[in-house]
Amino acid sequence: MTVATQRVATHLRDAILGGALGPGDRVRQEDVAQQLGASRLPVREALQMLAAEGLIENEPNKGARVPRLSMHEVDVMYRMREQLEPLAVTESLPQLDESDLYRLVELQDEIEQGADVHGFLELDREFHLLTYAGCRTEQLSTTIHRLWNSTQHYRRAFVRISGPSRMWVVNAEHRLIIDAMFRRDEVDAGRFIAGHIRRTRIELGHHPEVFGAKP
Amino acid sequence: MTVATQRVATHLRDAILGGALGPGDRVRQEDVAQQLGASRLPVREALQMLAAEGLIENEPNKGARVPRLSMHEVDVMYRMREQLEPLAVTESLPQLDESDLYRLVELQDEIEQGADVHGFLELDREFHLLTYAGCRTEQLSTTIHRLWNSTQHYRRAFVRISGPSRMWVVNAEHRLIIDAMFRRDEVDAGRFIAGHIRRTRIELGHHPEVFGAKP
DNA sequence: AACCACATGATTGGATCCAATTTCAACCCT
DNA sequence: AGGGTTGAAATTGGATCCAATCATGTGGTT
Known part of the structure; x- marks a missing residue:
């Protein structure tokens, strides 16, 4: 097979x-x-x-x-991420070593140097998924990967629309996540992650055009 | 296909x-x-x-x-359920009508009449999944279904071991869930559901023999 | 007696072929 | 001219066949 x-x-x-x-x-x-x-x-x-x-x-x-998702579906999928990703970082963090955390810093440095839409999506995805890379429970990590995969198209459209003006917020959130992880504080890290996702979800809700029918 | x-x-x-x-x-x-x-x-x-x-x-x-799961994997999957099922009932409850809720009462009546292990598993499964039947977001409901499916074997072993002595707790929790749903209070319902899952998860943790190798 | 090499049977992986269903367009009828 | 209908092409669904890989057991060697 x-x-x-x-x-x-x-x-x-x-x-x-x-x-x-x-x-x-x-x-x-x-x-x-x-x-x-x-x-x-x-x-x-x-x-x-x-x-x-x-x-x-x-x-x-x-x-x-390729399925077409409604705004409400994507909203619920972001809520699922808010619930699951803090759990994943709790599972993952103890398994990550210093070199993993320094890789997070590297990725965030690259993000802050600015990149096009495609580049940012790649870096952001690698950043967050690395955060959960230590999670040894298949069902949890694959569920999270799938939520990322299924919503990727709408994330791209959103990044394209929203532009770089609110980029500093993303950067601040990422830095706080990294700091919490260096402190080995999974509760704090989980909170920042959930907040990061929640803010994105709400901003996405202000852009229904992302979900409009294609020409 | x-x-x-x-x-x-x-x-x-x-x-x-x-x-x-x-x-x-x-x-x-x-x-x-x-x-x-x-x-x-x-x-x-x-x-x-x-x-x-x-x-x-x-x-x-x-x-x-058929994959063999470790106790830790099942533990994490129960934690996933604790996070996701309250979200599912929030999505589902507004879509359920009175007849659905009365069906829940029927199922719980049957459960309290006592049944063998197989019968209880069937009824319990139908009870909870009906609770989420109104959820119209595929990814959420299929994720929950899969968590139930993958852990079914260990739930069966657990029910078999633990016997009817703590059955009254399950019944009380189910009744509280039903009541909250009749009151259309999804926050309350979600809390009871999460508690129900959490208690089961912890009791499961006291029975490592469920995950021992087969003879 | 233990261990390795080899061959044989069992099982999975992949390709080609044929049947069934859908799609789409030309055509006919009103 | 518009709408429905029938036919052919395109596409998917399923079965059989052959190749590749793995498991097992036999025999030989030290």
Whole structure:
């Protein structure tokens, strides 16, 4: 199963996360198969996986699409993150060593040097997921990864719209998270993380145009 | 894809939830295929789905197994439930009508009449999942369903061990949840639910034998 | 007797083929 | 001209077949 299926799944995941595939886009089995020089079989298996991850919608006899999320759905998914990510950092922090924390500082330095939308999304994602990298409970870390993946498109649209004017808030929050982690204070870190997510969720709520139908 | 794949997935899910397949058990593609009168193909696709759901572990070229969870993993999954289920009831409650709530009363009446382990697990599961049935955000409700599914085996072992002596606590908690829901007080309901899960989690922590290796 | 090499059977992985369903467009009827 | 209908092309669903990999047991060697 796995080698070809994983290749295809990774390819499609990257395409969706990178924005090459957006909400509502159709994914034809044959296209993907040819594109990767494989048969349709691993493509079908990969689509099943991605459907279970929520990155793909699979309608019987009709094919696969990238799902379109409503503002309310994304709002709830951010609320899920507010609940889960503090738990994840509690699990993760004891397992992270100093070098991991210094990597966080590096990433935040890069973020503050300024980057385009794509660059920021990459760095921000790596920053937060590294924060949870020490979490050894599969179900928790994969759930969080999936929430990030499924909302990535809307985060991109939001970053594009909101521009750099409120960037200092993000930076301050990230610095506070890092500091709490160096202090090995997972309660504090969790609070800052939840606040970070909550603020973003509320700002997102002011931009319904992100969820408008595509032209 | 879907019709045969769904049939197989449902069959395997039921087998795992019902206890016919336990942690560590191997799942051979051919066996399942013959058992359901299908080819191996839909079986493979179903296994991919279940792997993404966490109900199956899929090792390349080695086959599929029901994963074995450690006590710590189950503990974290219960903590996830403590965080997510109050959110789910907040989303769900406004969508539930009186008849749903009366169905909760019915289920609790049945629970209090006493049932064997299997019967209680079924009723308890239906009770709680009905509580969240109004939640219209896929990612939230499927995440909760998966947490229930993955931990079902250990819940069964726990119920079997702990016996009926503390049953009155469960009943009291359920009644309080129902009352809060009739009052349309989702904050109260969420608190009772979180407490219910937390108490179970802690009692589970006193029974490490549930997670011991199988003979 | 213990251990390694090898071969054989069992099981999974991948591709091709055929059937079933959907989609879409041309066409006919009113 | 508009709307519904029928047909063909495109696409997905499922089965069989072959290749690759893993597990197991046998035999030989030290």
